[in-house]
Amino acid sequence: MKFEKEIEVKGHLIDSMILTRIFDKIMDLKGDFEVLEFTIGKEKKAPSYARLLIRGKSKEHLEQLSEEVYREGAVSVAVENVVLEKAQRDMVMPDNFYSSTNNPTFIHKDKWVKVGNMMMDKCIVYDPVKKRAYCKPIRDVKKGDLIVVGEKGVRISPPERPREGVDVFQFMSSSSSSERPTQHIARKVARDIYDTKSKKGKIVVVGGPAIVHTGAAESLAKLIKMGYIDGLLAGNALAVHDIEYALMGTSLGMYVKDGTLAVRGHRNHMQTVNEVFKAGSISNMVKKGVLKKGIMYECVKNNIPYVLAGSLRDDGPIPDCITDVVEAQRRHREILKGADMVLMLCTMLHSIAVGNMLPSNVKVVAVDISQPVVTKLLDRGTWQAIGIVSDVGAFLPMIVNHLEQAK
Amino acid sequence: MKFEKEIEVKGHLIDSMILTRIFDKIMDLKGDFEVLEFTIGKEKKAPSYARLLIRGKSKEHLEQLSEEVYREGAVSVAVENVVLEKAQRDMVMPDNFYSSTNNPTFIHKDKWVKVGNMMMDKCIVYDPVKKRAYCKPIRDVKKGDLIVVGEKGVRISPPERPREGVDVFQFMSSSSSSERPTQHIARKVARDIYDTKSKKGKIVVVGGPAIVHTGAAESLAKLIKMGYIDGLLAGNALAVHDIEYALMGTSLGMYVKDGTLAVRGHRNHMQTVNEVFKAGSISNMVKKGVLKKGIMYECVKNNIPYVLAGSLRDDGPIPDCITDVVEAQRRHREILKGADMVLMLCTMLHSIAVGNMLPSNVKVVAVDISQPVVTKLLDRGTWQAIGIVSDVGAFLPMIVNHLEQAK
Amino acid sequence: MKFEKEIEVKGHLIDSMILTRIFDKIMDLKGDFEVLEFTIGKEKKAPSYARLLIRGKSKEHLEQLSEEVYREGAVSVAVENVVLEKAQRDMVMPDNFYSSTNNPTFIHKDKWVKVGNMMMDKCIVYDPVKKRAYCKPIRDVKKGDLIVVGEKGVRISPPERPREGVDVFQFMSSSSSSERPTQHIARKVARDIYDTKSKKGKIVVVGGPAIVHTGAAESLAKLIKMGYIDGLLAGNALAVHDIEYALMGTSLGMYVKDGTLAVRGHRNHMQTVNEVFKAGSISNMVKKGVLKKGIMYECVKNNIPYVLAGSLRDDGPIPDCITDVVEAQRRHREILKGADMVLMLCTMLHSIAVGNMLPSNVKVVAVDISQPVVTKLLDRGTWQAIGIVSDVGAFLPMIVNHLEQAK
């Protein structure tokens, strides 16, 4: 008996290495294939088409092969509907649940339905009434949810590599490296920010406390004031360091202006935490006129939404900080909805977290002084990110300069 | 009018650089001093004694100077009581609250009282009924708590540098470096673990998921099984990766045994999360016989307490994970109580968090492949930590080998 | 007028992404193409064939396009001979010289001639008498040498990605990462070493002084003694540190055995240098019985050729060290001739240097604790290298253990 199936795939099969990956997967699994039909795009923008017969050693093996090639954008020639299974309990998915990628995804339920709220490593729930599908984190799964199982009837639209245009995403190609012309890259990133805003795009910043330590707090504050930023995702530390700097002029107990050490400078951090508790919240500090500048001030003044997510190492944490991480994730996802560009500035934890929440068509620029951090982010699946190994304390002021001149 | 005060300080003033630091602080603040008396320990273990007159330019300046030198272990010759002030509201400390270090600390309230529950960056609360003092995190401060303000009447016992003995702490001296004889260091660390347990000491492990990725999960599981570990502090990721490896043999979707890729390996991580939700908890998985080996299994089997602290990037997180970070901090502090030694294995976030919770006399060994991570931990005040720049996937098996032979 | 040319290419065009790269190059240069013929390998090991018409905007543009696609393995359908031009002076190549890659290369001079002594970034010289071609470094170019210019008549055989087999090269895929199961990788590398020697293969080690500092000197010495190593390429520092350790038991002035500090330990390094000058050479030290163990000792005893290349930071350097870098490069190339596998152990400078001297079909395993170092090596064109981010002080002993058991 034979275990074989016809699959087909369309698109820039060569440019975007789709066919390469399909062949790879089959060979990795020791499967077999035959190319039944192949028409290559005659010209550079024309899509190609391939029809393959894939062959497994058993029914199970064939299914494994199918599952893997479906992940690369192939579909069965014989169109199949997705299989749906009910969640038996809250927060429990069926065993064979389909685990989502961050690529645009469609499920076939009589017709092709686009999956909404696309995120990595989630399940897909189908709403039979509205005939719509969307991604759901496991903790939001409710008993009775209709959840896609297996890979049948699921089609992914693998990302086409951008081939035209001259933005930083084309410029940098795939890899991160510290050996790049920094000033030029800064110009390109500034241009992308400018263009995104010109088209009414949404830009979200994810930032770590090193923004303040490296002296880039004023630059970020200015970016917000200038109207380039539509949301800020950070932790307790960024807020506390920013407010310490705004209130006392110190960062890690040292006066940034002249480099002298503050008396009992180690206290400034905790005193800042206490000040926020006294006022009750950051926005109260602004209202009372206690907080008059800085990143958080500009967020409050300009009604830019921010989420401060708690972490185990927080001092305080201050009242604004969302101490429950599941709730913080929810709030992050809200702010990220509709984002066109995300700037990740020196924070590995938050960057990876946010990376997982983004569909693959959102532009991501990650700046960190440590190459392994940048590499790790890209490895975790946020492959569309541009990694820039630079010093944010020098890089961010460059961006601001360019944007000021652009005005 | 003169602004001056006599202070005195005892101990290994030279060896432990206490006098150096006092001179430094005064000069940094542009203060003045005169050495009134100085008797040096004639022999190497004899303590020294110094009496200084410090002089400021104003009352305030003198106070600043005092505050700084008190931090280094000096006290006013004229013994003064601490000043206590009531907290006006829950979670709000008085403005001039004393911010604690991680060194042994005493407050003078008619007599010298040792401060309990010593931690960095907390306030000190005095209980007038029990005549006891202890550290309190800001979120635990209650209205009416009597909180130490200013630096008057506070005495710190700065750490003496260990000069005798041949444990890893002497061996490594201060700095972290990748240029050290790894096998020898492993032997020393194993010896320290062995000796600590021989004296009924308490050892806590703080670990990140790289333990599993680098293939050291079995080594850590064995350490637990052998009875060397008294507590495990980790995050959702360590648990999920460990259980994935135990259930499916994969780590990041690759079979560790033979290096082949698992089919739909990316799913294994999420499937593991789902399995824990299905069982309801890790201990249920063990009870039901689903989970039969690994780090978490050995914790459950051997009744080793563990805390899994949530973070923003968690998948799930699984039910065992404490999603509220303030609660997670509380649980961490409980497990760390009475610890003699803490092993920090490839996790920057958790290591810094735990470092802040430890008094300075707890031995800390931190292993990470990245030197900046190790440096950052030491910079954050956990200066008693020994930083080892090595590959935990190779280092931990060495430790286990030595301990097996030691039996 | 039209500027177009037919080219063809054969091989695993899809698997090995050859076609992808050709399309990319044409589009990067804003050229145009049409696929005239494409037959895909019906089964997984069958080669594919493509015939394209490429079109430029001018004669020059077409030439640029041709040059780029030739680099990817394509050839003109109308076979053309290479163009040769005479070097006008010693050490000066013709302006339009062909700059070599590290891939197997052929030039068409009436027939296809394989280029010998393949290395990156060299020119290709044709010997009309022997009808042979080989790579030559610029400093070896002699007046009158017939040097290939332009890209016409040059065919490259781009590397096929290994798809079968289970050695470490398949196991690791492309990227370097610290998140890999160390023990398992060590087993795979040991297996590769064993298999290479079983087939009478040649293994060369390139090593830095961190081998000694991290305590792996004995492991490398043992590898040599066991007969696994056929050549050692290193610098002055490795030799001096190894000999210091052999003579005095110290590394960087610390006794490795018990971690105590040697008296005037800083001197040991310079004293070692003096000892070598006194004896006249390392082999004299062995003959006189002064040097009795270690890496260099085993090289001398087992007649393993070694080259110590000088560098600007050398102390001494010792008489064995070749202080002229051009001469050192020559000697390196001699030792590397015919190598099947090269182990690069914690030395960026030497690793990149050696990487440039190797054809792309030599297996390279690079071990370093720093990920950026490993990444940089791969970026520099030694893309066939497997990068292992680990601690050589722990990794090398593992390898030796496996090889001892294999015997």
Add this chain to the structure above:
Amino acid sequence: MKFEKEIEVKGHLIDSMILTRIFDKIMDLKGDFEVLEFTIGKEKKAPSYARLLIRGKSKEHLEQLSEEVYREGAVSVAVENVVLEKAQRDMVMPDNFYSSTNNPTFIHKDKWVKVGNMMMDKCIVYDPVKKRAYCKPIRDVKKGDLIVVGEKGVRISPPERPREGVDVFQFMSSSSSSERPTQHIARKVARDIYDTKSKKGKIVVVGGPAIVHTGAAESLAKLIKMGYIDGLLAGNALAVHDIEYALMGTSLGMYVKDGTLAVRGHRNHMQTVNEVFKAGSISNMVKKGVLKKGIMYECVKNNIPYVLAGSLRDDGPIPDCITDVVEAQRRHREILKGADMVLMLCTMLHSIAVGNMLPSNVKVVAVDISQPVVTKLLDRGTWQAIGIVSDVGAFLPMIVNHLEQAK
């Protein structure tokens, strides 16, 4: 019988931790000591004085103790002359040669003689005719040279820590860190450069090719043109990359201006090498009008001496490159003579090499994006270096901006 000796030491014993280190050394060696006299500087700038009796277990042990404490600046109370021994052969020092530090050093030969040409890890030669002493590298030792042996009669003046002033050296304190306000540090470094030149000081740059890759070549060229730089120490790679950029506008084959890839960009590097061979030298290229801008151009135009030291990984190397490393070291030492400040820009190899050639009173500023590199430099004994973890592509333009405004 007793083995004891009186030693004395003067200076800022407490501030500069001299006494701490002396006590440490004695205890490390399990020696004993008694403080016979100790007068502390009553005021902050007054020097202290200590007289100690040190006691060993044997004559040898006492000698070991003496040797170690002499290294820290102590001298025997009974003044002793140095012991001199003749070199028996060229390039061979006497067995017990004194190995120099980089601190100001004096030898007592009837009177105290200052040692000239101070460098680390060299021997000290005494000229009985001129009654002068100086450091000599081992390869320069001639038969008959009178070389200091043992530690007797040698006095070191350990560096006093700078306590006043507000330059970057005070500002940064000891450690390197990426968490510093970059813009502020740049301002401080610019100020130091400006002040050094105002006092007719000598500034030498040591630079790696990443200056060009990160786009900072124009900034360095401008610094040279503005007259701030008195010497350039680099390798073949910096020169070739700089010239490639000047001739073709590319760096690593990419046009810096617009980020597009050059055709056959990989060739540009080798073509540049060929161009230099064709012209015969860099200065010939400038004379012929071929080279018209960039770092090397400005050096030639402004008669700034430069040394290009060869390394094993060099392509070419170009004719200007000194391929013999011993000769290159000599030329480096010449250029460094009298330097007041050395800027080390992204080159580990050259930085460590140059660090070893500098006396400890030369200001060193090292900029690199990798913290381990900066740490390693400091660990290697160039402890006076200020390590700045930043991106030179962003940092150097900042420096130039400040200096342009300072004019």
